[in-house]
Amino acid sequence: xxxxxxxxxxxxxxxxxxxxxxxxxxxxxxxxxxxxxxxxxxxxxxxxxxxxxxxxxxxxxxxxxxxxxxxxxxxxxxxxxxxxxxxxxxxxxxxxxxxxxxxxxxxxxxxxxxxxxxxxxxxxxxxxxxxxxxxxxxxxxxxxxxxxxxxxxxxxxxxxxxxxxxxxxxxxxxxxxxxxxxxxxxxxxxxxxxxxxxxxxxxxxxxxxxxxxxxxxxxxxxxxxxxxxxxxxxxxxxxxxxxxxxxxxxxxxxxxxxxxxxxxxxxxxxxxxxxxxxxxxxxxxxxxxxxxxxxx
Amino acid sequence: xxxxxxxxxxxxxxxxxxxxxxxxxxxxxxxxxxxxxxxxxxxxxxxxxxxxxxxxxxxxxxxxxxxxxxxxxxxxxxxxxxxxxxxxxxxxxxxxxxxxxxxxxxxxxxxxxxxxxxxxxxxxxxxxxxxxxxxxxxxxxxxxxxxxxxxxxxxxxxxxxxxxxxxxxxxxxxxxxxxxxxxxxxxxxxxxxxxxxxxxxxxxxxxxxxxxxxxxxxxxxxxxxxxxxxxxxxxxxxxxxxxxxxxxxxxxxxxxxxxxxxxxxx
Numbered sequence: 001x002x003x004x005x006x007x008x009x010x011x012x013x014x015x016x017x018x019x020x021x022x023x024x025x026x027x028x029x030x031x032x033x034x035x036x037x038x039x040x041x042x043x044x045x046x047x048x049x050x051x052x053x054x055x056x057x058x059x060x061x062x063x064x065x066x067x068x069x070x071x072x073x074x075x076x077x078x079x080x081x082x083x084x085x086x087x088x089x090x091x092x093x094x095x096x097x098x099x100x101x102x103x104x105x106x107x108x109x110x111x112x113x114x115x116x117x118x119x120x121x122x123x124x125x126x127x128x129x130x131x132x133x134x135x136x137x138x139x140x141x142x143x144x145x146x147x148x149x150x151x152x153x154x155x156x157x158x159x160x161x162x163x164x165x166x167x168x169x170x171x172x173x174x175x176x177x178x179x180x181x182x183x184x185x186x187x188x189x190x191x192x193x194x195x196x197x198x199x200x201x202x203x204x205x206x207x208x209x210x211x212x213x214x215x216x217x218x219x220x221x222x223x224x225x226x227x228x229x230x231x232x233x234x235x236x237x238x239x240x241x242x243x244x245x246x247x248x249x250x251x252x253x254x255x256x257x258x259x260x261x262x263x264x265x266x267x268x269x270x271x272x273x274x275x276x277x278x279x280x281x282x283x284x285x286x287x288x289x290x291x292x293x294x295x296x
Numbered sequence: 297x298x299x300x301x302x303x304x305x306x307x308x309x310x311x312x313x314x315x316x317x318x319x320x321x322x323x324x325x326x327x328x329x330x331x332x333x334x335x336x337x338x339x340x341x342x343x344x345x346x347x348x349x350x351x352x353x354x355x356x357x358x359x360x361x362x363x364x365x366x367x368x369x370x371x372x373x374x375x376x377x378x379x380x381x382x383x384x385x386x387x388x389x390x391x392x393x394x395x396x397x398x399x400x401x402x403x404x405x406x407x408x409x410x411x412x413x414x415x416x417x418x419x420x421x422x423x424x425x426x427x428x429x430x431x432x433x434x435x436x437x438x439x440x441x442x443x444x445x446x447x448x449x450x451x452x453x454x455x456x457x458x459x460x461x462x463x464x465x466x467x468x469x470x471x472x473x474x475x476x477x478x479x480x481x482x483x484x485x486x487x488x489x490x491x492x493x494x495x496x497x498x499x500x501x502x503x504x505x506x507x508x509x510x511x512x513x514x515x516x517x518x519x520x521x522x523x524x525x526x527x528x529x530x531x532x533x534x535x536x537x538x539x540x541x542x543x544x545x546x547x548x549x550x551x552x553x554x555x556x557x558x559x560x561x562x
Contacts, residue, residue, distance in 0.1 A: 047560075050402075052560040052562055053559035071410075072405075072411075075405070076408045080402065080406065086398040086399035087403070088305075099403075102301040103409070104407045104408075142403070
């Protein structure tokens with residue numbers, strides 16, 4: 001069953017900003033990554049799912065209900081983490097969480113205490129004085145505390161330190177096991193790679209691809225940089241492995257861009273003495289470039 | 297109909313501001329009432345004669361002899377319209393546009409309540425807080441009068457004038473609330489609603505100065521609040537009063553329906 005359906009929506013803000021004829025679905029129990037560089041239209045799409053804005057044309061529905069007309073009904077089975085979090089500044093964190101729980105008509109704080117422990121959140125301070133990371137944690141608590149069936153998360157890990165980013169990934173994975181449907185936007189590929197079944201990629205408001213993570217990852221390249229003990233080794237390696245070339249700065253170092261050939265590259269390097277190795281993962285921009293270019 | 301959680305939260309967030317405005321109004325109200333002196337002659341009147349234009353601009357030109365005329369003349373001309381207007385402008389912005397501007401509207405809409413329900417709650421809050429202000433100010437004036445000049449204040453006329461004053465507040469409240477519902481940015485909402493209010497007050501002041509500008513009174517909604525007419529219980533004054541209530545309520549209703557349908561950049 002399609003839990004979230006986006007059908008040919010267009011929302012034109014002029015100057016090529018907005019989304020254009022965008023369509024994709026999120027199936028029941030699936031985690032879908034929503035990738036794109038900044039300004040690609042991720043948030044514009046999510047606002048339409050939340051019923052905050054109406055598409056110029058096309059339709060969006062959640063659980064078969066129109067997102068704008070039935071926004072209030074949909075909310076009861078939905079958890080939302082906005083991309084730009086803002087609270088009522090005069091409250092402290094705990095007051096705010098209690099307030100949101102009441103607005104959501106929850107009898108108690110639901111999973112909030114458990115989540116606060118998981119993210120090591122002390123919510124007693126004034127919201128105005130909280131750091132970006134603290135606010136993000138409060139946003140996460142508010143999105144998950146009702147234990148909703150559907151989660152829409154707009155750049156959920158922004159502002160979190162690496163430890164907390166990992167905790168967040170764990171949280172998503174455990175929610176996935178519990179059968180939640182999740183749409184999660186990001187401009188960081190790794191985050192999506194670790195958690196999602198499929199990903200939709202958009203650029204300049206248009207859909208580039210929707211596919212399983214495996215398929216998308218097969219197009220992904222890493223830049224490998226290996227430094228050998230001697231120059232001859234590097235030369236020999238370049239001869240044996242045609243993707244590699246000598247680095248300009250250092251004759252003992254070879255660089256190469258590898259995808260599926262990673263195994264071969266490493267095994268080949270095993271024949272020589274390796275003194276250093278660096279792996280750079282492609283940025284999303286590079287990834288897109290590669291994606292359009294097909295096989296280089 | 298409305299959301300009690302949000303209503304309570306608004307009281308918690310705005311009571312300090314309400315108290316401050318009520319404090320300022322207390323000061324003015326007690327001061328003016330205590331200046332009334334039926335035997336010694338009107339000391340303010342002497343002052344008024346020395347600078348007639350200034351007093352005329354503030355609607356204090358022909359202040360009568362009774363305590364009611366004195367109080368309404370000096371208080372209801374400008375003090376009880378301009379100060380509450382400032383309160384109304386700030387509050388209207390806080391109730392809707394500010395939430396949209398900073399994005400926290402997300403959390404007001406995060407429950408199963410419809411947009412209309414949320415924004416209706418905000419309208420109800422504004423009206424009830426104005427009721428509190430009105431009842432308080434009336435209480436202060438009445439008590440000060442009874443304390444200093446027992447049985448001097450003609451109660452029925454006093455109530456009539458206040459019915460009109462509240463109509464004016466509802467009208468201003470409605471206009472500012474509508475602005476807050478229409479514009480997504482706080483500064484636009486505040487800018488436009490203050491422009492409307494300042495224009496209305498200024499034109500009223502100018503129209504009172506002399507015969508030359510008298511016709512300007514038709515260009516400001518403030519004229520709808522006719523203090524003298526309500527004291528005299530004239531039907532024309534009541535019709536204008538009804539127009540204020542009607543237009544005010546209409547603005548609130550339109551505000552709610554605009555908010556229901558608009559695109560929210562949150």
